[in-house]
Amino acid sequence: xxxxxxxxxxxxxxxxxxxxxxxxxxxxxxxxxxxxxxxxxxxxxxxxxxxxxxxxxxxxxxxxxxxxxxxxxxxxxxxxxxxxxxxxxxxxxxxxxxxxxxxxxxxxxxxxxxxxxxxxxxxxxxxxxxxxxxx
Numbered sequence: 211x212x213x214x215x216x217x218x219x220x221x222x223x224x225x226x227x228x229x230x231x232x233x234x235x236x237x238x239x240x241x242x243x244x245x246x247x248x249x250x251x252x253x254x255x256x257x258x259x260x261x262x263x264x265x266x267x268x269x270x271x272x273x274x275x276x277x278x279x280x281x282x283x284x285x286x287x288x289x290x291x292x293x294x295x296x297x298x299x300x301x302x303x304x305x306x307x308x309x310x311x312x313x314x315x316x317x318x319x320x321x322x323x324x325x326x327x328x329x330x331x332x333x334x335x336x337x338x339x340x341x342x343x344x345x
Contacts, residue, residue: 212333220344221269221279230269237262240288242302259304261286275317277341282310283323285337289330307335315341 222230239258263285270278289303309324324337 215263217263217265219265219267221267232267232269234263234265237264237286240302259286261288261304272317272343277313277315277317277343279315280310280312281323281339282308283337284308285335305330309337313339315339317341317343 217234217236219232219234221232237260240261241256242259243254244257245253245255264283266282268280270280272278285307287305289305305328307324307326309326311323313323315321315323318340320338320340322336323339324335326335327333328335
C-alpha cells in the first residue's frame with residue numbers, strides 16, 4: 211500500500227422516504243488556464259477545478275446484519291508526472307475515478323466497494339467501507 215486515507219461520517223436510518231444522507235468533501239481548487247495570449251500573458255483567463263475526494267451516501271436500512279445504501283465516490287487528482295514544466299501554458303492532466311452503486315455491506319467487517327486500475331501506473335485505486343451500527 212502506497213497511500214491510505216480515512217474518512218468517517220454518520221448516517222441516520224429510516225424508511226425510504228426519510229432515509230439519511232451524508233456527504234464528505236475534501237480537496238482543493240486548482241487554477242487551470244483556459245486561454246493564453248503569448249503577446250499578452252497578463253490577459254490569461256483562468257478557471258478553477260475541484261480536486262480531491264467527494265463521497266455521497268444515501269442510507270436505506272440495516273437489516274440482517276447488513277447496511278443497505280447507495281454510494282457515489284468521485285476521487286480526482288492532478289497528475290504531477292505529466293507536468294512539462296512549472297511555466298507551461300498547457301493544462302494539467304486531471305485523473306478521475308468515479309463510482310456509484312447500491313451497496314449491501316456487512317456490519318463490522320471491512321468490504322472493498324470499488325477497485326480500478328490507475329491509468330498512469332501499475333497501481334490500483336480502492337475504496338473500502340467498514341459500517342458500524344450505532345444504537
